[in-house]
Amino acid sequence: MALRTLDDIQRSYIADRQAHEPKTDFEPITPLVIDVELPGSMKVRRNSKIKSKLKAKDPERHGLQPSFKHSAKGRELFTKISDMLFSLAIIMILFVILIPGSGDGAPRTIFNYSYFTVETPSMQDEIPQGSFILVKSIDPQKLTVGDNITYMADQSTTVTHKIVGISENCDNSGVLGFQTQGVNNANPDRDIVYEASVVGKVIFVLPVFGAVLSYLSENVFLVFTIFGLCVLLSFLIRGIFAKPAKRIAPENT
Helix, strand or coil, X not given: CCCCCHHHHHHHHHHHHXXXXXXXXXXXXXXXXXXXXXXXXXXXXXXXXXXXXXXXXXXXXXXCCCCCCCCHHHHHHHHHHHHHXXXXXXXXXXXXXXXXXXXXXXXXXXXXEEEEECCCCCCCCCCCXXXXXXXXXXXXXXXXXXXXXXXXXXXXXXXXXXXEEEECCHHHCCCCEEEEECXXXXXXXXXXXXHHHEEEEEXXXXXXXXXXXXXXXXXXXXXXXXXXXXXXXXXXXXXXXXXXXXXXXXXXX
């Protein structure tokens, strides 16, 4: 008997095994790979969105450049605008309440100050018609030539003219008298102004504003409408633009 080598035995075994294996027409199946997002990945994506929203709400905290609306300077500016509108509303109401006279023709005086609207052009070069003037009560002895004064021409009429002359003993009456003239008038006033008739010295002039106040005092409904709009706009600006952004603690990843 011929001896078989180890290689011959191995080849015989493989050939015998292949001869007894079942035949099939199917090709090998390629594994199906399904891309499933794991819970951990979902958490990372969700936290990423939360961080983006937090940065938009509070950019300064996350090292980003804030919008002007949310910056400290922006909030300060809008706060000032809101305060100005509210103050304007209050001032308008106060002026409308205070502008009317005392009822007997005499000027209304508050803490030694009176206010008037210039209705004629006799002082146009210095105090234009329609100006608002503030008059301070003053000791007539301290008045000098060149001062603009407001005085009572009669029980219901005030006049604002410039002093062009002073008499220490007017008509031997022992009282102080003033010669006045409108700077746009050709001649001095005919009547002497006695010290008792002087309301005060003009210390402040605001052109046009007097005419505006006079118009508003005659249209009270318009004043209250503007007042309401100013107050409403003030609160809207403060609530929307001047309100600091909410700081929200970021969620732990």
